[in-house]
Amino acid sequence: MFETMERIKELILGYLREELSTDEQRELDIWLAEAPRNNELLTEIQNADSLAASFAKLDRLDRVGVWERVKAYSEEQKAVPFQERTDHIGRFRMLRWAAAAVVLAILGTGTWWVVRQQHITQPDQVSTTKAALHDVLPGSTKAVLTLSSGRQVTLDSSMEDTVMTEGAAIVASAKGKLAYNPGTDANLSVTYNTLTTPRGGQYQLTLPDGSRVWLNAGSSITYPTAFVGQERKVSITGEAYFEVSKNVSQPFKVAIKDLEEVEVLGTGFDINAYDDEQTIKTTLLDGSVRVLAGTSPSVGVNTTSDKLSVVLKPGQQAHLAVAVNTNSGSKEQIKVLSGVDIAGVVAWKNGLFAFTDADLPTVMRQLARWYNVEVTYEGNIPKREFNGKIGKTLTLDQVLKVLTKTRVHYTIEEKKLTIRP
Amino acid sequence: MSYLTHDITLLTAFQNGNTEAEKVLFDRFFQPLCLFADRIIDDLQLAEDIVSESFIKLIDRRQDFKALPQVKSFLYQTVHNASINQAITRQRHKIIHEKIRYQEEQGKAGTSEYEVMETEILRAELIQEIYEEIENLPDRCGQIFKMIFVEQLSTDDIAARLSINPQTVRTQKARAIQLIRTALLKKNRIPALVLLYGWLQLTALS
Numbered sequence: 001m002f003e004t005m006e007r008i009k010e011l012i013l014g015y016l017r018e019e020l021s022t023d024e025q026r027e028l029d030i031w032l033a034e035a036p037r038n039n040e041l042l043t044e045i046q047n048a049d050s051l052a053a054s055f056a057k058l059d060r061l062d063r064v065g066v067w068e069r070v071k072a073y074s075e076e077q078k079a080v081p082f083q084e085r086t087d088h089i090g091r092f093r094m095l096r097w098a099a100a101a102v103v104l105a106i107l108g109t110g111t112w113w114v115v116r117q118q119h120i121t122q123p124d125q126v127s128t129t130k131a132a133l134h135d136v137l138p139g140s141t142k143a144v145l146t147l148s149s150g151r152q153v154t155l156d157s158s159m160e161d162t163v164m165t166e167g168a169a170i171v172a173s174a175k176g177k178l179a180y181n182p183g184t185d186a187n188l189s190v191t192y193n194t195l196t197t198p199r200g201g202q203y204q205l206t207l208p209d210g211s212r213v214w215l216n217a218g219s220s221i222t223y224p225t226a227f228v229g230q231e232r233k234v235s236i237t238g239e240a241y242f243e244v245s246k247n248v249s250q251p252f253k254v255a256i257k258d259l260e261e262v263e264v265l266g267t268g269f270d271i272n273a274y275d276d277e278q279t280i281k282t283t284l285l286d287g288s289v290r291v292l293a294g295t296s297p298s299v300g301v302n303t304t305s306d307k308l309s310v311v312l313k314p315g316q317q318a319h320l321a322v323a324v325n326t327n328s329g330s331k332e333q334i335k336v337l338s339g340v341d342i343a344g345v346v347a348w349k350n351g352l353f354a355f356t357d358a359d360l361p362t363v364m365r366q367l368a369r370w371y372n373v374e375v376t377y378e379g380n381i382p383k384r385e386f387n388g389k390i391g392k393t394l395t396l397d398q399v400l401k402v403l404t405k406t407r408v409h410y411t412i413e414e415k416k417l418t419i420r421p
Numbered sequence: 422m423s424y425l426t427h428d429i430t431l432l433t434a435f436q437n438g439n440t441e442a443e444k445v446l447f448d449r450f451f452q453p454l455c456l457f458a459d460r461i462i463d464d465l466q467l468a469e470d471i472v473s474e475s476f477i478k479l480i481d482r483r484q485d486f487k488a489l490p491q492v493k494s495f496l497y498q499t500v501h502n503a504s505i506n507q508a509i510t511r512q513r514h515k516i517i518h519e520k521i522r523y524q525e526e527q528g529k530a531g532t533s534e535y536e537v538m539e540t541e542i543l544r545a546e547l548i549q550e551i552y553e554e555i556e557n558l559p560d561r562c563g564q565i566f567k568m569i570f571v572e573q574l575s576t577d578d579i580a581a582r583l584s585i586n587p588q589t590v591r592t593q594k595a596r597a598i599q600l601i602r603t604a605l606l607k608k609n610r611i612p613a614l615v616l617l618y619g620w621l622q623l624t625a626l627s
Contacts (some may be wrong), residue, residue, distance in 0.1 A: 058455075343441065
């Protein structure tokens with residue numbers, strides 16, 4: 001069925017572009033004569049009103065939302081057969097980590113997801129010892145929530161779903177995800193919470209306005225429990241990916257200490273601001289953002305001419321160098337790169353490491369955060385370039401085995417990774 | 422990500438549980454599948470649910486496929502069956518009516534459901550491709566076309582947004598329709614689009 005259909009599709013598109021040869025036109029005419037509905041289809045495709053109606057439908061689809069559901073299901077599925085695969089190979093077993101596992105339930109016309117506990121199996125005794133000494137298990141969904149009172153709540157795979165009240169908001173917690181819903185009492189005071197992921201952890205957060213944030217390992221985000229006032233302002237350390245809800249009357253801003261501020265005019269973007277990286281990288285996937293060096297003054301005061309700022313388009317990445325010597329009055333340079341590998345930048349939130357022409361130290365810094373290991377180099381740092389994607393659910397040894405195809409030698413001893421020449 | 426552009430490696434990666442491969446497949450088929458389902462049940466939200474379920478079933482049967490066309494066939498067939506079931510339970514007899522109509526037209530014992538489905542798949546995929554081309558238009562041109570075709574703004578709204586006369590908008594809409602057939606889908610005809618844009622700008626000044 002599909003081969004002829006592909007051909008007809010190409011013919012029709014060629015026809016619309018007025019690029020058909022005589023033979024091709026004849027082929028199309030034959031198809032058109034075969035059934036009235038064929039002719040009707042061609043007419044419909046050229047009818048602007050009918051196309052417009054279809055386009056409007058396509059525009060209404062929630063592709064991102066549905067993909068997230070499908071992906072979550074897939075990740076849950078993968079956790080099961082992976083166990084069988086490693087048994088078959090005869091290697092040591094892995095500790096499965098509890099992903100944000102979900103189960104599909106269709107209620108009426110809507111579809112919603114219920115969180116389900118994922119089983120964690122214990123590896124057998126022998127391999128545990130072996131694994132502990134010479135390999136490192138990958139990270140998992142875990143984080144620490146610090147409430148305004150200072151009280152800290154540990155969020156990890158072992159917890160049940162909980163609902164908490166915090167200031168003006170009601171906090172719902174499900175494994176791997178934390179969500180704030182605006183509370184009904186608007187008079188309660190607004191307080192600030194901080195969500196922190198340790199090295200080897202990652203977490204997802206939904207802010208009171210519905211905006212979603214994915215936190216990578218060793219990162220944090222501080223945010224108010226309700227967005228009142230003229231702006232929605234949050235601050236981060238480490239790396240986070242944002243999908244911001246549109247609200248033109250209440251602009252969304254992300255601050256990275258006093259080094260950088262990102263003003264959100266659109267939707268999806270990633271900020272990589274780890275302390276051990278040389279530049280703060282802000283990558284835009286969707287919509288539009290303005291990156292400011294330094295911080296903007298309070299709303300109403302207009303001194304934006306003093307600060308360096310750039311507006312990014314999708315596919316662009318801003319680099320802000322973190323100056324070693326900060327003198328007051330020194331200007332930071334913001335460099336803008338275009339045509340950046342977007343998928344590579346956000347691969348981390350999709351369960352992958354992605355490297356493009358990355359040198360060894362860059363690769364090691366990412367691995368160190370996810371596996372929570374200390375990396376040391378014996379002798380000179382080998383000059384290598386890494387390209388490709390590797391799954392984050394692999395153990396450190398498995399990942400390095402893939403990388404050592406480029407002749408890098410290493411040993412793992414407890415939580416220390418040593419690179420040898 | 423270049424290895425995922427080849428069908429064989431894409432399928433292999435998908436069977437190995439590669440999330441990127443899953444996403445490529447999803448992005449390729451999600452929209453046309455939704456259009457396809459919506460034609461049967463006339464409910465976009467429900468169509469999305471049906472399509473997401475079909476991807477889940479696909480993931481369950483990951484290892485069963487030897488080639489990409491089998492994946493495509495499975496998805497459309499699954500969506501088709503689920504949509505028909507929903508249509509019947511919700512008593513929307515749109516496609517059944519269509520079948521009857523085609524049968525009458527053909528004057529034969531019956532056009533097979535299979536053939537109707539084929540045309541529907543073709544329709545969904547064509548609309549998807551044309552939509553993508555419009556999405557990829559540069560900047561302002563894309564905005565204007567989107568206003569007309571995707572946002573389906575009323576003539577008055579477009580006139581207000583661009584600060585021009587509503588009659589001008591109507592004329593431009595007619596011209597845009599003309600362009601969609603000739604210049605728009607010709608990948609190298611950017612000058613024509615610039616011409617339209619320039620013309621729109623000029624009329625804005627008048």
